[in-house]
Amino acid sequence: MTKNQQYKFVFISLIFVVFIFYFYEPDFEYLDTIGELLSIVAGEPINASFPITFYHSAYVDYRFNPPRLRIFTLNRCLKNNQFLPMDGSCPPSYILAATCAYTPYLFTIGLKANEDLKKVTIHLGSRKVELNVQKVYKKSTEGITVCLQPVYYFSHWQNIVLYIEAWRAQGATRFIVYFHSGTKETWKVLEYYRDLGLIELQFWPSFPSLPADIADKHPKIDHSVYKNSYFLAMNICVLNIKTTMGTVADFDEVMVPTNGKLLDYATKEMTNTKVGALLFDNHYVSFTPRIYTSNFSGVASPKFKVRLGPTKYIFDASTIALAQVHWPDSFIDSSMRNKDADGALLHFRFDVEEKNFTTSEKPFRFFPDNHSSHIKNMQDTAIKIFNGAVPTFSPKTYDTLEKCVQKLIPVEIRTCLSIGLCRAEMDKVNDWVYAESDGLFLIAT
Numbered sequence: 321m322t323k324n325q326q327y328k329f330v331f332i333s334l335i336f337v338v339f340i341f342y343f344y345e346p347d348f349e350y351l352d353t354i355g356e357l358l359s360i361v362a363g364e365p366i367n368a369s370f371p372i373t374f375y376h377s378a379y380v381d382y383r384f385n386p387p388r389l390r391i392f393t394l395n396r397c398l399k400n401n402q403f404l405p406m407d408g409s410c411p412p413s414y415i416l417a418a419t420c421a422y423t424p425y426l427f428t429i430g431l432k433a434n435e436d437l438k439k440v441t442i443h444l445g446s447r448k449v450e451l452n453v454q455k456v457y458k459k460s461t462e463g464i465t466v467c468l469q470p471v472y473y474f475s476h477w478q479n480i481v482l483y484i485e486a487w488r489a490q491g492a493t494r495f496i497v498y499f500h501s502g503t504k505e506t507w508k509v510l511e512y513y514r515d516l517g518l519i520e521l522q523f524w525p526s527f528p529s530l531p532a533d534i535a536d537k538h539p540k541i542d543h544s545v546y547k548n549s550y551f552l553a554m555n556i557c558v559l560n561i562k563t564t565m566g567t568v569a570d571f572d573e574v575m576v577p578t579n580g581k582l583l584d585y586a587t588k589e590m591t592n593t594k595v596g597a598l599l600f601d602n603h604y605v606s607f608t609p610r611i612y613t614s615n616f617s618g619v620a621s622p623k624f625k626v627r628l629g630p631t632k633y634i635f636d637a638s639t640i641a642l643a644q645v646h647w648p649d650s651f652i653d654s655s656m657r658n659k660d661a662d663g664a665l666l667h668f669r670f671d672v673e674e675k676n677f678t679t680s681e682k683p684f685r686f687f688p689d690n691h692s693s694h695i696k697n698m699q700d701t702a703i704k705i706f707n708g709a710v711p712t713f714s715p716k717t718y719d720t721l722e723k724c725v726q727k728l729i730p731v732e733i734r735t736c737l738s739i740g741l742c743r744a745e746m747d748k749v750n751d752w753v754y755a756e757s758d759g760l761f762l763i764a765t
């Protein structure tokens with residue numbers, strides 16, 4: 321460590337001393353490191369033996385006053401749940417996640433307004449880890465940023481074309497896609513939109529192994545974390561949004577207002593109001609012909625299938641504090657509220673045609689303007705991406721994933737639904753494109 325780094329480290333340590341006095345006012349005189357700070361807030365020692373991995377960036381969130389340092393981790397349950405595991409309890413109450421050994425945590429600490437953190441060094445006993453710092457501000461650039469939860473073993477490439485084109489037409493300006501794995505066709509489509517500057521592709525790789533001397537005492541992280549830790553990905557994405565509006569939606573979900581364009585509608589409903597999020601009711605949609613076996617012509621006349629499903633939402637990115645999948649968890653200003661949207665979540669689930677739901681008439685459409693020009697554009701885009709040889713969809717890979725997931729889903733003996741467990745089976749049926757490990761998650765060494 322150079323002298324300069326040492327000073328920086330002392331500086332950061334001192335800042336943390338300041339936080340802890342500022343917020344917790346504990347009855348001791350001096351804290352060496354944030355490692356000790358974590359231990360104090362956790363209610364138990366977090367030391368070199370504790371199984372934990374850190375997201376590589378810490379966030380200083382200036383939307384809060386005073387600003388807050390937010391550190392994302394995956395670790396085993398802690399005694400003190402004050403620091404927000406996935407659904408507020410640990411182990412999670414959600415049955416498919418209940419036996420996972422690793423749960424997302426978010427440690428938050430109030431900062432003094434004028435501190436300018438450059439990096440955060442966390443000492444865990446004999447080990448340490450260094451996180452870079454990103455800053456989060458209120459948003460002024462008009463637009464919608466769409467966050468995708470980790471895309472794993474994805475094969476319905478047609479969905480992505482319809483999704484990107486429909487969301488763009490509704491006012492989306494940026495897509496943040498966390499990519500774990502997909503077919504070659506999926507990857508080609510993502511690359512195409514990445515090269516157009518629309519998608520920011522971020523790898524969401526398998527999780528790293530714990531340090532060698534403790535690895536055999538704990539389950540592998542990759543084998544015991546719920547669904548690629550979508551909760552972590554979603555909330556990290558929310559902090560990376562730079563536009564006024566944001567949303568978290570899967571590749572088969574588009575939110576539309578009854579009239580006009582989503583961005584205009586959402587801006588009108590949320591700007592300078594106490595509405596922080598608009599909730600859209602689920603509407604299953606089927607196409608004839610199907611987009612997987614034909615072209616996109618079926619998008620012109622969607623059929624709506626009546627069946628209730630949970631909402632999805634679009635939010636004011638300056639005010640959301642923490643996201644859940646189907647509604648906001650909390651806002652920065654606690655007087656903000658949700659509002660039911662005048663519109664629909666169009667959910668074109670892969671298997672909806674096979675389900676015997678009653679069809680009903682609805683006024684909703686994917687595009688706010690001329691459908692035929694968008695449909696033509698989608699056909700042309702597919703032809704361009706695949707150089708004229710547009711592949712149809714093979715259900716084999718999807719069926720393999722479904723079978724593997726069904727096997728993991730607990731019946732009597734509860735099992736953590738971790739996608740890492742499916743890799744061997746998935747590798748047998750296809751040559752997957754996988755995310756490269758690029759230091760997204762860090763282990764203290």
Ligand SMILES: *[C@@H]1O[C@H](CO)[C@@H](O)[C@H](O)[C@H]1NC(C)=O
Pocket residue numbers: 364365366367368369370445
């Ligand atoms: C870490 O803390 C645990 C208690 O959770 C303790 O049993 C163990 O000895 C500590 N390990 C080290 C290396 O300090």
Ligand SMILES: *[C@@H]1O[C@H](CO)[C@@H](O)[C@H](O)[C@H]1NC(C)=O
Pocket residue numbers: 609614615616617699
């Ligand atoms: C799209 O598919 C439909 C039905 O299979 C067909 O009638 C139509 O000609 C196709 N359009 C194009 C542009 O390929």
Ligand SMILES: *[C@@H]1O[C@H](CO)[C@@H](O)[C@H](O)[C@H]1NC(C)=O
Pocket residue numbers: 676
């Ligand atoms: C579909 O649902 C209708 C009405 O609920 C029922 O009469 C019909 O038998 C069902 N068809 C199949 C194939 O399950």
Ligand SMILES: *[C@@H]1O[C@H](CO)[C@@H](O)[C@H](O)[C@H]1NC(C)=O
Pocket residue numbers: 690691692693696
């Ligand atoms: C919609 O677009 C199609 C194809 O680009 C065009 O032929 C048609 O005239 C347009 N319709 C309207 C109402 O603008």
